[in-house]
Amino acid sequence: MPVLLAPEQAPTLPGLLQAANPTGLDSSIVESDEPMPRIRGLGSLLSAGPSEISFLANPRLQGQLAQCRAAAVILTPETWQSLKADRPPFRVVLCSQPYLMYALLAQWFDRHRIQNLAKGIHPSAVIAASAQVAPDASIGPNCVIEDGARVGPGTRLGPGCIIGAGSSVGADGLLHAGVTLYHGVHLGDRVIVHSGAVLGADGFGFAPYPGSEPGAWAKIAQLGGVQVGNDVEIGANTTIDRGALEDTVIGNGVKLDNQIMVAHNVRIGDHTAMAACVGIAGSTVIGARCTIGGAAMLSGHIVLGDDVHVSGGTAITANVEKPGRYTGVYPFDEHVGWQRNAAVLGQLSQLRKRLRALEKHDK
Amino acid sequence: MPVLLAPEQAPTLPGLLQAANPTGLDSSIVESDEPMPRIRGLGSLLSAGPSEISFLANPRLQGQLAQCRAAAVILTPETWQSLKADRPPFRVVLCSQPYLMYALLAQWFDRHRIQNLAKGIHPSAVIAASAQVAPDASIGPNCVIEDGARVGPGTRLGPGCIIGAGSSVGADGLLHAGVTLYHGVHLGDRVIVHSGAVLGADGFGFAPYPGSEPGAWAKIAQLGGVQVGNDVEIGANTTIDRGALEDTVIGNGVKLDNQIMVAHNVRIGDHTAMAACVGIAGSTVIGARCTIGGAAMLSGHIVLGDDVHVSGGTAITANVEKPGRYTGVYPFDEHVGWQRNAAVLGQLSQLRKRLRALEKHDK
């Protein structure tokens, strides 16, 4: 559960709305005789306590407002109209996009937590003399920053991060504990990387090596790097391999969940988002604003255009040019039913032939 | 292969059976003129040497008893009756559940190994002044224990573990090398976590951010935490994300294999076990005593009842209330056969129509 701010650290409601909203998203507080509350935290309609703010983004939850104990609730003007409540037990904040306002408020509370963490370079960090760390960057215990690596202003590295030789992290980044960047990996500004993510491991490339034993392989050393744009988030234990000769490229605003595998020379367009456990084979190119559902797989050397949406668990094995949603998932069933029907799959082509024969005969 | 205990450390057979079995599982040693052996290790029927104990849990392996060189073998009374061997070349231990007795013996040998590891707090560990580490906890090299974190009595942290601010590990836990707990993650007692597991990374939540570029996202900072019950085991490189506002919850006795992904706000009921590579999307609720096969995928916002068993590789995309086994896997075939039949899948609905037309005509 979220930790509440100490009362003396808690902003007033208008102070919070102003501080949390640098984007100019509309918001107004409905007038009331009550004094302005101080807001110590953020919760759901049912869990928020009397010093927290909540929000109604999903109209189906409107019934929960009756039990809401929050100090303030964000509503659309339309919902507020429909409520016809003269004096609700909470302060009402009107906003055309309560879900976006919730996102901004949650960011504010998390930023507040992060700003209270230790700053500076922990004495146990191992930083090469030729590395460049911005004066206001924070480097956690046991970090290793190798020759020629750079860490930008405002960036924070959790414990045990490794920045390989010549790699760089831009400004205002956040690398959680235990992130590994090999050499030749470059991150833009405001990039968030979660624990256990590995950027720049060797792509999987081997040439048959006939001079050796039958079946043996010669490694193709991977000489390319990884380029990651601005405002990217990379999930825990996700891996992004370095390119063979050119770079693997992640566009601006891309969001990758946990345990995603991005193979060498893949290119991902701006603002594309992928849920967990997606695997993308080598040299595949993905457009902008795509969404890829969890555990989807993309074959290598294919192209997905912009605005392509892949359902979870789907294997995309060929180019997809047309925007839209694509699916290929075996529907689950009770085991016995599945067994009965799956056994027929291996005869489908035969069944079609038999059907054709009947049709011919029938004419 | 298992390492044998030094002869002087090896317990006698009755001593071992007593020490390994705190649960009162029945066991008795069949009388014999031979002196009681000392037991230096545990092996399978074919690999156990003359100072090791073995067991017969699978009746199909009974034929291997003839070649068994072990010092002692655990059998059911029924098997022993059926053997009619007057003087087998090994000591016979009778037990109604040899497989469970094997589990207990294996635990004993592993505990013995662990008890001989270095104890105390390694000088390279970085422990915040406000953290609370129980006097008999063991903290490995390069661990980082942040502000307000707690480590319970008898708990052991391997090298390089990170316990985030305010997080806690209960009593008698075992975190292998390189486990990462973010802030706000709480583990019960007797929890085992394997290397590379990450608990408490941000759930994958974004709101469309129309004020920015087309397709851009605003991060929804994840303010919830993770709650893990007692007697839980979490596999290597598994990730359990923190909740958005409430906590992600793992029940008592849950067993998670490697490379499992548990998204934010998931709840897993007591004693549910999941094989490797399972992915569970956000807010899904799983009942008690379920088993989820390897590489199965569960969609978000669905509910699985108690005692639901999902086959490996199956995508569960809707609620499952009824206990039982559920499957949805594409049967594999030689590539050419698969190709021939898979091509017909895209015409199934048409084929059904054509069949209906024939049936109508036929009447």
Next chain:
Amino acid sequence: MPVLLAPEQAPTLPGLLQAANPTGLDSSIVESDEPMPRIRGLGSLLSAGPSEISFLANPRLQGQLAQCRAAAVILTPETWQSLKADRPPFRVVLCSQPYLMYALLAQWFDRHRIQNLAKGIHPSAVIAASAQVAPDASIGPNCVIEDGARVGPGTRLGPGCIIGAGSSVGADGLLHAGVTLYHGVHLGDRVIVHSGAVLGADGFGFAPYPGSEPGAWAKIAQLGGVQVGNDVEIGANTTIDRGALEDTVIGNGVKLDNQIMVAHNVRIGDHTAMAACVGIAGSTVIGARCTIGGAAMLSGHIVLGDDVHVSGGTAITANVEKPGRYTGVYPFDEHVGWQRNAAVLGQLSQLRKRLRALEKHDK
């Protein structure tokens, strides 16, 4: 993009070809009046600059030769004949296998980079008194080498690697940052392991524990180890579990990509290669020279023979003895089309019955 060598470090073309090719692969430089270039790097036909070498391995790219600015290009004698270019703007290297020559050259450039990294044992490494580290091994910052572990000559450990008690790494190995070996894990010579890989975590084994709560499990402690052969490569965040009683075994020359899961007691034959995200359940045995496509899944306790090739995304649920290619992937479609056809899957068995009835009637 690859970093170019400084001009004074760059070898001449014949020097490079000789140094990079210890295997005796044929190569000859076509005579020319121009002086021999020094080669500072390696690039693709379109990206290589005037101090780099390139290669033509895929005949479909032959058209790119016209724009190639490289200092030298590796061609087959056949391609060179067909070009009929008297004086190409680059030096021509003739080789019967340009792709293999490219692999060898890339290895040379990467070896050159590695040889310039820091050598020796970093003072922050924690090495047990009873561990044996070869004099010319390199141990990075924050590595932990436990009791009785051994690191062979010429082996390099990146930052934060952990070598568990009694484990061993052979000669000329390369463990990138953050590799974890539990106790009882043995690697052969020339093994490469990428960041975040975990070898030797407990296999997933539990016995029902009826004396406790309904559904509870007793852990089967995993007493076996892991054996890895020579010339193996293991990808980032891949996990290979220790055996229950015997060892998990990875043969010589095996290549495993990222995020692969190898469960306990699996055995993988020589020179088998697996793409990312493959999962292999316990006790499965895989032959030599197999290839397993990305995200394929193999059930437990099955056997795959030699030279079996599994397509990506395929679930292999039974023994496969015959060499060949095997596939089982649900073909993707536009969502609406998939929905229409997938709905019929649950009636396949019925459809077959109805077809039979018509056929009977038709006779």
